[in-house]
Amino acid sequence: MLVNWLDLNRPFADMNTLWRDFDRLTRGMDGRHGLVQLRTGSTPRVRLVDAGEEWTLTIDVPGLTAADIDVQIEADELSVAGERTTQSPEGYRPLRQERSDWRFKRSFRMPSRIDAAQSSASVTEGVLTVHLHKAASDQPHRIEVKAGGAA
Amino acid sequence: MTTTEITRSESAPRAVAAPATDIFENEGEYLVVTDLPGVSADSLKLVLEKNELVIEGARADDVAGTPLVAAWPLTDFRRVVHVPRGIDASGIRADLRDGVLSVHLPKPATERATRIEVRQA
Numbered sequence: 001m002l003v004n005w006l007d008l009n010r011p012f013a014d015m016n017t018l019w020r021d022f023d024r025l026t027r028g029m030d031g032r033h034g035l036v037q038l039r040t041g042s043t044p045r046v047r048l049v050d051a052g053e054e055w056t057l058t059i060d061v062p063g064l065t066a067a068d069i070d071v072q073i074e075a076d077e078l079s080v081a082g083e084r085t086t087q088s089p090e091g092y093r094p095l096r097q098e099r100s101d102w103r104f105k106r107s108f109r110m111p112s113r114i115d116a117a118q119s120s121a122s123v124t125e126g127v128l129t130v131h132l133h134k135a136a137s138d139q140p141h142r143i144e145v146k147a148g149g150a151a
Numbered sequence: 152m153t154t155t156e157i158t159r160s161e162s163a164p165r166a167v168a169a170p171a172t173d174i175f176e177n178e179g180e181y182l183v184v185t186d187l188p189g190v191s192a193d194s195l196k197l198v199l200e201k202n203e204l205v206i207e208g209a210r211a212d213d214v215a216g217t218p219l220v221a222a223w224p225l226t227d228f229r230r231v232v233h234v235p236r237g238i239d240a241s242g243i244r245a246d247l248r249d250g251v252l253s254v255h256l257p258k259p260a261t262e263r264a265t266r267i268e269v270r271q272a
Contacts, residue, residue, distance in 0.1 A: 049214055050217040052216070060188035062187065063251045095181075125189055126189065
């Protein structure tokens with residue numbers, strides 16, 4: 001503690017030690033079982049849900065805008081690509097850097113065909129959301145249930 | 152008809168992740184940059200207390216539906232950044248843009264480098 005107080009030029013010097021301890025304590029935990037999760041940042045996070053008429057894919061892409069992301073649909077496959085480069089803002093000296101650069105390209109093969117014309121993608125608040133409309137032939141169908149006696 | 156949607160129950164505590172954070176400095180200020188995807192300015196809380204800057208961001212619920220890829224459950228964010236004492240809270244400026252938070256903290260006067268003029272004797 002005393003050392004840190006005297007180390008006035010590096011007010012964040014103790015953070016690395018702190019993070020090492022934190023990493024050790026939380027190793028092996030995941031979000032479903034522990035309240036604490038490991039650091040974010042190394043790779044984009046993907047979530048995909050089946051919402052009935054469509055699948056909805058969301059990817060965390062903090063710092064990216066629409067121009068940085070490429071989304072392609074072909075038959076039953078979705079491809080998403082993006083790149084992030086972080087730089088020290090001009091005139092600043094880095095004291096600690098955790099936000100990483102990454103380049104990702106991922107493909108998702110869906111269980112059935114995608115209606116590309118009715119699908120859409122948008123990015124807001126650093127989250128990419130892709131709505132993949134299921135092709136008409138793969139939509140849920142209602143099947144009429146008849147009374148048994150008439151047959 | 153009752154449709155059962157397989158989603159996170161309302162009462163379950165959501166996991167909290169420590170967001171990746173960069174810290175920079177120049178002569179006049181510290182700059183803290185944090186990734187907070189999916190957090191709006193309304194659901195972001197910034198508190199400076201003594202020598203701690205506490206960043207808390209809550210995410211909106213995910214779209215309803217049956218999860219197909221559950222590799223990354225949705226998390227809220229919390230991060231505590233240690234900063235020097237004496238920062239004037241009224242001078243702090245924070246911007247949230249494209250899921251990235253930038254907090255500018257003016258250095259306390261005692262920390263700023265002061266150039267001392269040397270006069271020719």
